[in-house]
Amino acid sequence: MSAFSLSEDLEFAFRLADAAGEAILPFFRNGTAVDNKEAAAFDPVTEADRASEAAMRRLIEQHRPGDGILGEEFDTLPSRNGRGWTLDPIDGTRGFIAGTTAWTVLIAHTRDGLPRAGVIDQPHTGERFFGDGDRAGLSHRGATRTLRVSRTTRLDQALMATTDPYLFQGAEAERFAALRPQLRLVRYGMDAYAYALLAAGGVDLVVESGLKPFDVQALIPVVTGAGGLLTDWRGGPAHAGGQVVAAATPELHAAALDILAPAARRA
Known part of the structure; x- marks a missing residue:
């Protein structure tokens, strides 16, 4: 590296x-x-x-x-x-x-x-x-290495993380419930650390809601710098917070948005 x-x-x-x-x-x-x-x-x-x-x-x-x-x-x-x-x-x-x-x-x-x-x-x-x-x-x-996201493209092969399944309410909760069974593995309780692990190639997908600008802005240059994507649930900019999805690959990102988009809120 x-x-x-x-x-x-x-x-x-x-x-x-x-x-x-x-x-x-x-x-x-x-x-x-x-x-x-x-x-x-x-x-x-x-x-x-x-x-x-x-x-x-x-x-x-x-x-x-x-x-x-x-x-x-x-x-x-x-x-x-x-x-x-x-x-x-x-x-x-x-x-x-x-x-x-x-x-x-x-x-x-x-x-x-x-x-x-x-x-x-x-x-x-x-x-x-x-x-x-x-x-x-x-x-x-004392050592520094370059980070790259994983190459996972399919939901059924992906590890997803979110801070808490109870972040989601109403239509959001319905969409998360539809997404979760399609993943290979889901882990909880990592907060922003999950995005760091996505950049490092361990986690493949992170889905969250209710974020503030200070929750997300530092994550964007790290995730995208490692080759990943970080957007809102409509596929737009996420620096203002709100509903956020980060993915290792464009294919995985698109598959997640297909499920989440019906509950996406306009900024």
Whole structure:
């Protein structure tokens, strides 16, 4: 595999990931307190989430003045130069508080609102998945390798992942129920880590709904950089979130959309 030549934006995203990891790890598996952001549902946030995003924001404001910031835990900082950063300080907070390792830090560098580079970082395991839309790589234990998606083209040979089957409601749930039996294997509970595994060639298909921009923007350059596709359920751009499908091959993507499209919502 050829070495991955990092751009300055990815290099800076790595600095952000390092800062986030340093802020998070003292809280991991350490009985950190959990707050709920929603009265009608359980949407957890911890001090680790806030500390992670604050650490990244400090670096951006110091070294990239004028860049915008869209993050999950703090107010949006508008861009003054067309460049920005979309931050999910801990994607998979439910997994984090349970002590699993499926949570990640998501960092996207954007230009004119579109993601151009992305990092999916797991500080506890030391795995760092990254991409720029043309190539994708994994840095782990001092080694870096180029990532490529699988060549799976058929649903009955595919491994699909989603965070939770109860993400889907109404017509979405009906479409997911129609899709699930056609897959060779389905796994749950991986959050954004599933998209990293798709880029690495392990998972073939990811189907989700209800995502926010900070849930998905970092994933797009990694998945597409590894040769995969990531769109909404209509086959259009997914950087705004909502209903998302990622696939290793065009054939697998088309087969999934054939089933999911009847429940697709217009943006």
